[in-house]
Amino acid sequence: MNGSAGPGEQVRALVGLHLALERRTGEALLVVAPFGAVALLLLPMAVGTDIPLLRQVGPGFYWLVVLLFGVMLTVRHTAEDGPGAQALLAQCGVDPVARAVARVVADAVLLLAFQLVLAPVAVALYDPRIPGWPWLFAVLPLVAIGLAALGALAGAVSSGAPGRALLGPLLVLPLAVPLLLGATQVIEAARYARAPWPWLLLMGLAELLALLATLLTAPSLEETE
């Protein structure tokens, strides 16, 4: 891949690189996902193992775990984040925006897989009633893309900083509040036969802002390499 490749081709190649690295290391699905499953298992021990209560709070726990552990997934350090790899990509003329888009796409795919791995665990442990479950087909990708965009931004601004693994979540989590609210309230709205559109709109707007911020600031942050 070099600068003569179009942006689309650059993005495709970089997404392939990210996913190949993940296949090799298995950080997202073999480390973070089991960690999230352990958290789902431990949470009821903190609030009481009352089945009706867990049925009620289970979806909230699920989204909280997705958010907290998903952030860890998005701000993890990969081989592509090393200064050598960054310099090489810059010298090859790879567009910084293409790199940011590739990071968002690859992380969104991984987050979606992470959510899909955790969902049956949550269902098995909490046995929640989800009357508006078809809405999950919209909510799951929205959360994945939004979190991936915020994670890419936080990863870019904290790149190479000591304690990045701790700093990243502090930067992402407060900004991810609309995603948590939207994800939980869409299902609540469906439970009470209300239209979930306002919550989907909130998530979409937060996501759009996160994506715009990530993509518009990518060239400015590129200079740091």
Next chain:
Amino acid sequence: MTRTDRFLVPAAGVLVLAGLAAALAAPPDRLQGNLQRLMYVHVPAAWLAYLSFGLTLAASVAWLRRRHERWDRLAASAAEVGVFFTALTIALGAIWGKPVWGVWWTWDPRLVSTAVLLFVYLGYLALRRATVDPVQRARRSAVFGIVASVQIPVVHLSVLWWRSLHQPPTVLRPGDPTIDHVMLAALLLNVVAFTAVFAVALRLRMRLARQDAELAAATTALGRPLAGSAVTVPALTAAAVTAPAVKKTIGDRT
């Protein structure tokens, strides 16, 4: 102390005293009594939180355009002062909320969004501390300072967008403010007084930031070897002078 400081510091002191007098002289609230006087600190603190983070936004944009370290210092100093005033707003709100609402904290949109604002800017300050290189720090925090500012209108409009226990805007609203005009005058005087205190604090913090940067630069320079220090001048000792080869050379020259 500059000429501005010589004027600003006493002016801020006089304004704070006048604001305090006005807050005590204003009529008590019909329902809350004297408890409502917390408003004369709570509202100015909230206003200064907005102002600080707005300044951080403006200075971040200015840094990205001009790349002058003064803008970075302003952004950082304003964010620090803003975090203090946001924390003060939340603390005063909790003290006010306990007797009025019966709880220190409630899951109200205004309260939650203000807490989120606090954490966003704590993240901004943590990002600054984590980045060692000054230019990299300025660039990264400028980008994050712009992104973080999205939260400011969310806090202000949260009472309109969602059902809230917190009262809606009474002053910054279209039409006549829904507050007694004597109270409003006392409130505005306190806003001006707190803004003057904010200006003093911001100037002091910026001066401290400049001195910090100068100290860091001087310390870094102190640790570096001087140019050419790796090359040492050969020492001409008495033993070397009396060595036979040297004696011979001297003898040949003479």
